[in-house]
Amino acid sequence: MTLYAEGDVGHSVYWVAAGTVRTVNVGRDGNRIVRGFYRSGEFFGLERGPLRASSAEAVSETRAVCCSRSRLDALAASDAQVAHELLSWLLRMTERAQDLAALGRASATQKLAYFLIDLMDRGSAGRSIALPMSRTDIGDYLGLSSETVSRAFTILRRDGMIATHGRDVTLLDPAALQRMNGNLLKAHS
Amino acid sequence: MTLYAEGDVGHSVYWVAAGTVRTVNVGRDGNRIVRGFYRSGEFFGLERGPLRASSAEAVSETRAVCCSRSRLDALAASDAQVAHELLSWLLRMTERAQDLAALGRASATQKLAYFLIDLMDRGSAGRSIALPMSRTDIGDYLGLSSETVSRAFTILRRDGMIATHGRDVTLLDPAALQRMNGNLLKAHS
DNA sequence: CGCCGCCTTGATGAGGCTCAACTATTGTGG
DNA sequence: CCACAATAGTTGAGCCTCATCAAGGCGGCG
Structure with missing residues (x-):
């Protein structure tokens, strides 16, 4: 059920083949924050640092494909199409997070x-x-x-x-x- | 004071040399939403579509450098360092927006x-x-x-x-x- | 000096959190 | 197949935070 946990070391990026994944933070006082849901066809697990900022858990029965960060970087460097997809996905993620913040x-x-x-x-x-x-x-x-x-x-x-x-x-x-x-x-x- | 307005066509990306810029949305009923502040040394104006999702306004006296999207893409394609910087910046933007949403x-x-x-x-x-x-x-x-x-x-x-x-x-x-x-x-x- | 925008502080009301009870659904063992 | 338990969802009552309306303070600038 848990793909990785907050604080883990991990550079892998994931692609959801089927099902739904959520990324979660838990405060010390137990309050839980769901940072995002990822549905089939979407990416998650790309982060800035080497440590996971949030845990990733399968919400329902899920199949996910895993790809190392270095392989993704190599792919993006060699294939402009991949690089463009990656950029577009990140921009969409940012937009969505900003929309959510704007709903405050x-x-x-x-x-x-x-x-x-x-x-x-x-x-x-x-x-x-x-x-x-x-x-x-x-x-x-x-x-x-x-x-x-x-x-x-x-x-x-x-x-x-x-x-x-x-x-x-x-x-x-x-x-x-x-x-x-x-x-x-x-x-x- | 206004660098570009919501709904404008524009592919330029900006770099703040000095001062502060804010990006803003205004709802039809007049409620204003500030989507972000950008301080000296930061980028803004990179969006998914050809239309601006928000207006950009100088908060104080500001100097900003403008760069066309196509030039940025070319730079990122040829220079791995630039591509990495761009990726890192986008990841940081996403993190910040998610943090803000989590503060709900x-x-x-x-x-x-x-x-x-x-x-x-x-x-x-x-x-x-x-x-x-x-x-x-x-x-x-x-x-x-x-x-x-x-x-x-x-x-x-x-x-x-x-x-x-x-x-x-x-x-x-x-x-x-x-x-x-x-x-x-x-x-x- | 007096105007004007920004900041601060107060009083009031509304929306959402908490605690709590109840219902619906699912799963388990006899 | 039924009894029971466990989990998820719904609904209600009271309280608390924050938005709103309103009234001063505190500069800046003509």
Whole structure:
């Protein structure tokens, strides 16, 4: 379940073939922070220093491919296409993290709307999403408690924007969800 | 004062020679979000698409060097050193944005402590910082109101962690400031 | 001197965290 | 197949932090 832990030495970069991975920090007082979710087709594990800044854990059953940092560097140096992909991916990561930071002032419901839209943009083909993670995971990612996440789901359901059945979510009105954030999030596709 | 505006077409990348630049988004309802500050020696303006996602404004008197994206790409392709610098810078940007997002649950005082520590790590030699930006700027960056920022300054001053005189801030106890964030922020140097 | 922007401080209200109870779902052993 | 336990999700009540509105202070600059 754990691919690597916070503080480990490791230069490997990973590519998610199937499933979902989360990167996590745990404060000394036990408060957990989910720094990111990585879905099938995405990269993670590229860091500045030799020590892992966060742990990486499989959220559901997951297959991941591992590549050493030196091999990646060599590939990027020789193949301009790879270098461009890498740059583009990093820029996207930065954008996403900045978007999340910009949501600091937003309401819990707006944060959840952002989360769902982002998830739809990234992987799910139709309007249905099978969330692999718990409410607590979502909360630790958005900076909310699991109870507040649950309440936000209830509000979106009541307003007819989504339908839920356990962890299965159907986005009934994606445009309305997107509008909730004062279209802070441009089309990231 | 404005280097480029949100929505502009532009591929240029900038390097701050002196002064401070902020990148800004403005929602339709007028709420302002400062996405980042860039101090002397730092880069900004590198984005994924051809359209600017945010405006860039000089906070104080500033000199900035401009470089076209194509020239940067050529440089990075030919010079491994430049490519490495670029990668390292992007990773740092991502880290910083993720740190800020992770502060979502933190108190206003913790956020301000993070801000000051980050600022010290990045540019100021001694323990004194001459803030170039207003309380409102800081608030729009941290997701707080300017009043709350002001109150947080008062608390840190009362607790003997800083001394302030207008926009001049002296960090009396940097270690204590760093500890406030459950040492979420590792040494980023 | 008086205006103006920035900063500070106070009072009030709203949103979200915490504690707590209850329900739903899944898994386990008899 | 059922009883039970364990985990996840939902909903409610009270408190606390921060946003908002409002009123001064403190320079800078004409």
